[in-house]
């Protein structure tokens with residue numbers, strides 16, 4: 737088994753969110769070593785255990801990842817009372833001819849695609865409402881601002897709060913993904 741944690745994680749996300757969006761907190765580190773966390777939607781989990789997020793190349797998180805590609809994604813499954821943390825380097829895929837980036841673009845809603853045509857995120861508010869389109873159709877080519885973030889975990893941790901005592905497990909690539917039970 738390449739990723740012994742993957743089936744459990746997939747099943748837990750499916751049970752918690754079904755076909756709905758899968759929010760996760762993405763933590764990155766800035767140039768000064770300070771952490772920043774924000775929610776994103778995990779759009780896809782590859783069969784190789786990679787986590788895919790649609791992101792703006794002009795955003796602060798993209799800048800952080802240029803300097804420090806390591807990031808952590810944290811899922812909270814409220815109904816199940818479980819947490820999954822996945823940590824590892826993030827690849828930023830922005831090439832115009834990247835078929836996986838294009839597929840992710842096409843999976844977004846019209847409203848989701850429109851965000852990438854809005855003025856630069858994080859800059860002072862643009863005064864013209866017309867600068868914020870409401871929809872971009874799937875046939876449109878993705879703009880340069882659109883990139884796929886692909887996190888390839890080197891460590892995965894699961895915490896379940898229902899059992900007594902709480903159940904905490906970790907898997908690390910460096911130890912061949914052997915399951916380690918931890919105190920919680």
Ligand SMILES: Cc1cc2nc3c(=O)[nH]c(=O)nc-3n(C[C@H](O)[C@H](O)[C@H](O)COP(=O)(O)O)c2cc1C
Pocket residue numbers: 759772774775776777778789790791792795796797798857858
């Ligand atoms: C529920 C929810 C889902 C979000 N999904 C995404 C997403 O998939 N991609 C994204 O770039 N930002 C997403 N955002 C916005 C981010 O939280 C954040 O405000 C934005 O990406 C700017 O972050 P940055 O300045 O740290 O780069 C989402 C926000 C919320 C509340």
